[in-house]
Amino acid sequence: MSSDESRPPSSSDRSPEEKAQFECLICGDRAFGKHYGVVACNGCKGFFRRSVWNANYYSCRFDRQCEITKDYRNICRYCRFHKCIAMGMNPNAVQNERDRNVTTKERKRVLPEVLFTELRGDMSIGAPSSVIKTDYDEAMSPVPYKRLIVVKQSLSPVPSVDAHPVALALMDIEANCNRQTDPFISYDEDNWPQLDIPLEVAFRHPTIVADRTELNYKPNRPASFSDVRGNWRRCFVLYVDWARSMKEFNELSFLDQVITVVYRNLT
Amino acid sequence: MSSDESRPPSSSDRSPEEKAQFECLICGDRAFGKHYGVVACNGCKGFFRRSVWNANYYSCRFDRQCEITKDYRNICRYCRFHKCIAMGMNPNAVQNERDRNVTTKERKRVLPEVLFTELRGDMSIGAPSSVIKTDYDEAMSPVPYKRLIVVKQSLSPVPSVDAHPVALALMDIEANCNRQTDPFISYDEDNWPQLDIPLEVAFRHPTIVADRTELNYKPNRPASFSDVRGNWRRCFVLYVDWARSMKEFNELSFLDQVITVVYRNLT
DNA sequence: CGCTGTCCACGGTCCACAAGA
DNA sequence: GTCTTGTGGACCGTGGACAGC
Ligand SMILES: [Zn+2]
Ligand SMILES: [Zn+2]
Ligand SMILES: [Zn+2]
Ligand SMILES: [Zn+2]
Numbered sequence: 001m002s003s004d005e006s007r008p009p010s011s012s013d014r015s016p017e018e019k020a021q022f023e024c025l026i027c028g029d030r031a032f033g034k035h036y037g038v039v040a041c042n043g044c045k046g047f048f049r050r051s052v053w054n055a056n057y058y059s060c061r062f063d064r065q066c067e068i069t070k071d072y073r074n075i076c077r078y079c080r081f082h083k084c085i086a087m088g089m090n091p092n093a094v095q096n097e098r099d100r101n102v103t104t105k106e107r108k109r110v111l112p113e114v115l116f117t118e119l120r121g122d123m124s125i126g127a128p129s130s131v132i133k134t135d136y137d138e139a140m141s142p143v144p145y146k147r148l149i150v151v152k153q154s155l156s157p158v159p160s161v162d163a164h165p166v167a168l169a170l171m172d173i174e175a176n177c178n179r180q181t182d183p184f185i186s187y188d189e190d191n192w193p194q195l196d197i198p199l200e201v202a203f204r205h206p207t208i209v210a211d212r213t214e215l216n217y218k219p220n221r222p223a224s225f226s227d228v229r230g231n232w233r234r235c236f237v238l239y240v241d242w243a244r245s246m247k248e249f250n251e252l253s254f255l256d257q258v259i260t261v262v263y264r265n266l267t
Numbered sequence: 268m269s270s271d272e273s274r275p276p277s278s279s280d281r282s283p284e285e286k287a288q289f290e291c292l293i294c295g296d297r298a299f300g301k302h303y304g305v306v307a308c309n310g311c312k313g314f315f316r317r318s319v320w321n322a323n324y325y326s327c328r329f330d331r332q333c334e335i336t337k338d339y340r341n342i343c344r345y346c347r348f349h350k351c352i353a354m355g356m357n358p359n360a361v362q363n364e365r366d367r368n369v370t371t372k373e374r375k376r377v378l379p380e381v382l383f384t385e386l387r388g389d390m391s392i393g394a395p396s397s398v399i400k401t402d403y404d405e406a407m408s409p410v411p412y413k414r415l416i417v418v419k420q421s422l423s424p425v426p427s428v429d430a431h432p433v434a435l436a437l438m439d440i441e442a443n444c445n446r447q448t449d450p451f452i453s454y455d456e457d458n459w460p461q462l463d464i465p466l467e468v469a470f471r472h473p474t475i476v477a478d479r480t481e482l483n484y485k486p487n488r489p490a491s492f493s494d495v496r497g498n499w500r501r502c503f504v505l506y507v508d509w510a511r512s513m514k515e516f517n518e519l520s521f522l523d524q525v526i527t528v529v530y531r532n533l534t
Numbered sequence: 535c536g537c538t539g540t541c542c543a544c545g546g547t548c549c550a551c552a553a554g555a
Numbered sequence: 556g557t558c559t560t561g562t563g564g565a566c567c568g569t570g571g572a573c574a575g576c
Contacts, residue, residue, distance in 0.1 A: 033567065033568070035568070041539085042538095042539055043538065043540090045568095045569095046538065046539060046570095047538075049569090050537080050538085054537095074538075095341075096570095097342060097571095098341040098544085098569085098571075099328075099343055099344045100328070100571075100572095102323075102324065102326075300559095300560065300561065301561070309546055309548085310545065310547090311546095312546090312561095312562095313547090314544090321544095341544090361563095362563075536576105537575105537576090538574105538575085538576080539573105539574095539575090539576105540573090541571105542571085543571080545567100545568090546568095547566085547567090548566085549565085550562105550563095550565100552560100553559100553562095554558100554559085555557100555560095
């Protein structure tokens, strides 16, 4: 996670006067310790937690390169959240809601307890239209925590993307999803970061997984493992775009189910 | 999780690599040994200790049936603490900062041969109003450790609850205390668990002692030993409810004293 | 209202130590 | 003496509450 810092990054002193202070890796504000794996200030800590919890879709009004500093960190939530991820903040470290404390007046918060199904065995899905027919009531079985996990070493044989039904299905998806690209590409194609994030977070912030690079289905060379992984991640974003475009017609939990059906946990 | 570990539940290996792991009886998290008499994880261990120490009143926001699992164990303190008790965690094994030297025998004492009989003939207490008048400065005498002990075998003859002044006094207590019932009854009436807990803990978490079943003072049959014990436990909860309802007017220590005056330790 | 961030209570990991075996 | 076992406690990083914006 964190490379060997010259100093131990744990906030050793809680003594009131001389508490060791560090610099928030996100915004540069002063920090007193690690949060979700990263030396961060309290503001970025709370922001990250709320971002993981709340069902907000962030978008950047500018060119996705907003600089995040102490004074301007609230200008763009999209770029702030992406910097949190880029700096290594771990969404899995965000825990569940806890018991409330007695001192409060009754406050109501609706936490959508999204459950995902576990898909075992082969990834045998058809076109998206057939996926939609999946009975998701049955799929609501209590498997509490699904994650989207992408590791760098792809060891098992991976079928060619071009021949896979997923890829075939993708080609039928709406053309505007296919055409959707991002103006600013943040990931180096040969050096994708590893990911291990809750599927829900990935669904809500798909560009964490991959940038919307231009899609190209024509084969031009034998695919390497890196190619396959990159394609897979790009396809995930494409699927999410597609699913989100039907958001008006479906329940959110249902869409989560669709995503879950498509991508199974690779652990 | 270590599922197939069918070894005796003493954490034999502390060796770094293959330390034997068990499953916390409370939440299912991995555990390395017994805590307070029960195979439990470190989290439940600390939670139980703090619950016995701190002056917190837990309450369940839901229906008192919250499932306690690793991921969701912090959602309801009430149900977590009750599960600790139900699984056999022994509050007496929680030591105090002061008297640290508790013998292992004391810690491992499950439920000794100590007999409880509070409903003896000479327990002449009057109505609660008279109890309030008790000089509690005198009662403040250093009696550090009171226990509420209920064992299953009630051997000595016990007078009928209906004729006892305790029962008579209860009938004068506020009607809303009488009417207070719990939506979910967890104890099987014919199979109460034995109890041996500090009185303070019982005072703070009365539903450990008994559920708030509907009260009925009318005699309809000769009371069995089981009936008397059940009534006594139910009455204890009623008394605690009553005492707590006057919390605004009295010091907590005073209330503890009241309870202590009413129920004395027979160890 | 809704989001932000300060501040605080508490959760859980890890360790020293004490009592037995 | 060593080893096992289970304490309390320090510690850091969680979430909660609430005021401010
Ligand atoms: Zn920051
Ligand atoms: Zn931006
Ligand atoms: Zn546990
Ligand atoms: Zn509960």
